[in-house]
Amino acid sequence: MNAKVQDILVRYGIATVGLVLVALGVALSIISNLGTAPLSCPAYVLNLRIPALSVGTFTLLVNISYMLLQMALLRKDFKAKYLMQVVASALFGYLIDGWMWALGWLQPEGFGARLALTVLAGAVTALGVSLEVAGNAWMLSAEMTVGAFSQVLRKDFSRVKIVMDSLVVVVSAVLAWLFFSNPFGSGAWTGLGDVLLARTPGVVIGLGTLLLAVLPGLMMSLTDPLADRLVKDIYGRSARRSQ
Numbered sequence: 001m002n003a004k005v006q007d008i009l010v011r012y013g014i015a016t017v018g019l020v021l022v023a024l025g026v027a028l029s030i031i032s033n034l035g036t037a038p039l040s041c042p043a044y045v046l047n048l049r050i051p052a053l054s055v056g057t058f059t060l061l062v063n064i065s066y067m068l069l070q071m072a073l074l075r076k077d078f079k080a081k082y083l084m085q086v087v088a089s090a091l092f093g094y095l096i097d098g099w100m101w102a103l104g105w106l107q108p109e110g111f112g113a114r115l116a117l118t119v120l121a122g123a124v125t126a127l128g129v130s131l132e133v134a135g136n137a138w139m140l141s142a143e144m145t146v147g148a149f150s151q152v153l154r155k156d157f158s159r160v161k162i163v164m165d166s167l168v169v170v171v172s173a174v175l176a177w178l179f180f181s182n183p184f185g186s187g188a189w190t191g192l193g194d195v196l197l198a199r200t201p202g203v204v205i206g207l208g209t210l211l212l213a214v215l216p217g218l219m220m221s222l223t224d225p226l227a228d229r230l231v232k233d234i235y236g237r238s239a240r241r242s243q
Contacts, residue, residue: 010234012138016091016137016138023096026055028118035209038169038209060090063092088141131230134228
């Protein structure tokens with residue numbers, strides 16, 4: 001097989017495994033009912049309002065809106081290859097729906113079980129993002145939008161990400177308030193304590209949202225070396241097979 005084609009297949013294969021894991025992290029965070037990761041909040045609150053469309057479908061639609069924003073920001077600097085975000089976002093949305101279906105049996109009872117599931121979601125997400133970065137192939141619109149703002153504003157990527165994550169959570173809270181008269185989700189508003197302890201259904205923004213804004217980044221200090229070793233091992237086997 002041509003070395004260049006083989007390299008592309010390996011990179012996209014690694015990045016796709018990363019997407020599968022990040023989608024699993026989103027599904028686990030939703031099932032935990034402690035709150036989803038910041039950039040998944042809009043899709044989940046829209047799904048709660050219009051359940052006829054799945055979380056994955058809304059994820060695709062939200063990501064397309066991100067891409068349109070990139071076009072407006074970058075203008076002539078927006079490259080044709082960035083359109084691959086649509087394919088990546090569609091795949092990501094289907095993966096989220098697939099995991100939600102496959103894990104339909106999982107119904108954690110009690111705050112401790114839900115918290116453990118949220119921590120697991122953070123770990124799985126961290127490994128998935130590490131593999132995406134190592135693969136350097138698929139591009140998800142949320143991160144690309146952060147990059148576009150960082151480029152245009154000439155600000156550090158991590159700082160822009162914090163601001164964007166915060167704004168997305170605020171917008172989601174406003175939508176939840178308009179839809180359900182509850183800024184944290186679709187459940188009846190009975191007090192902040194009930195939301196934080198997962199005693200109300202349909203929690204979009206909660207303790208889990210705060211944890212998932214921080215945990216994946218912290219855990220990537222462990223998952224990045226693991227992903228790098230896996231990639232080197234895969235490339236090493238690939239090279240031996242081509243000889």
